[in-house]
Amino acid sequence: MTAHEWDLTYQRGDPVWDEPPTAPLARLLARHAPPPADVIDVGCGLGSTARWLAERGYRVTGCDFSSRAIALARARTPEALTVRFTTADVTHVPPRLGPFPVALERGVLHSLPQMTDRRHFVAAMARICLPGGLWIHVGASAPTVKTELSQVRGPSRMAEPTFLTLITPHFTVLEIDYAPFGSRSATWQARYAVLRRHTSPGPLTPRLATRPARRSL
Numbered sequence: 620m621t622a623h624e625w626d627l628t629y630q631r632g633d634p635v636w637d638e639p640p641t642a643p644l645a646r647l648l649a650r651h652a653p654p655p656a657d658v659i660d661v662g663c664g665l666g667s668t669a670r671w672l673a674e675r676g677y678r679v680t681g682c683d684f685s686s687r688a689i690a691l692a693r694a695r696t697p698e699a700l701t702v703r704f705t706t707a708d709v710t711h712v713p714p715r716l717g718p719f720p721v722a723l724e725r726g727v728l729h730s731l732p733q734m735t736d737r738r739h740f741v742a743a744m745a746r747i748c749l750p751g752g753l754w755i756h757v758g759a760s761a762p763t764v765k766t767e768l769s770q771v772r773g774p775s776r777m778a779e780p781t782f783l784t785l786i787t788p789h790f791t792v793l794e795i796d797y798a799p800f801g802s803r804s805a806t807w808q809a810r811y812a813v814l815r816r817h818t819s820p821g822p823l824t825p826r827l828a829t830r831p832a833r834r835s836l
């Protein structure tokens with residue numbers, strides 16, 4: 620979807636996915652990136668996650684290419700809360716955006732149905748993260764490659780092998796697990812992953828990833 624199509628989505632009212640982090644994401648943040656970490660919320664939508672982070676003492680930048688979403692996010696953020704909101708396409712990251720030690724991304728990768736766009740997005744995440752920095756990802760999962768679903772509207776569901784092939788050129792998995800996406804909207808299982816950006820440029824061709832560590836969320 621284009622930025623304009625996302626603007627129209629937000630014009631129709633609050634989307635079902637808009638809610639602050641649920642327990643699985645909160646636990647990952649506490650374990651891997653406690654406050655006052657400097658976090659960018661990539662594709663922050665209406666800013667619920669960004670505000671939740673700021674309330675807990677994180678230094679927060681919220682970025683979205685939908686100017687409508689950013690206008691609403693700003694309007695909903697109390698003056699006492701410091702969140703830097705900015706309208707930008709993360710696949711063309713302007714130098715003022717980062718790099719960051721922690722990039723949080725919930726529901727952006729899974730909004731891209733095409734592999735080429737997903738690869739561009741992952742490369743952009745690698746530019747946004749400092750070398751050795753973390754990408755905390757939440758996105759719709761499929762149990763097997765055969766049950767994957769590439770949707771133009773609604774979340775594309777990716778199985779673990781597809782996800783690992785995508786991220787391996789730039790990131791190493793620290794932790795990965797599965798839990799419902801949210802408390803209201805989620806009829807699908809989400810992948811919760813903590814990825815560390817390689818400290819040197821990735822290989823030109825993705826190598827096969829080894830199975831990452833699992834923990835109970």
Ligand SMILES: C[S@@+](CC[C@H](N)C(=O)[O-])C[C@H]1O[C@@H](n2cnc3c(N)ncnc32)[C@H](O)[C@@H]1O
Pocket residue numbers: 622625636637638661662663664665667668682683684685688707708709710724725726727730
């Ligand atoms: C499913 S929504 C998730 C919003 C938010 N992360 C949340 O969990 O509530 C996906 C968001 O990603 C944004 N987005 C998609 N592609 C983007 C891009 N290339 N640059 C910046 N934002 C993007 C959309 O505008 C939309 O707000």
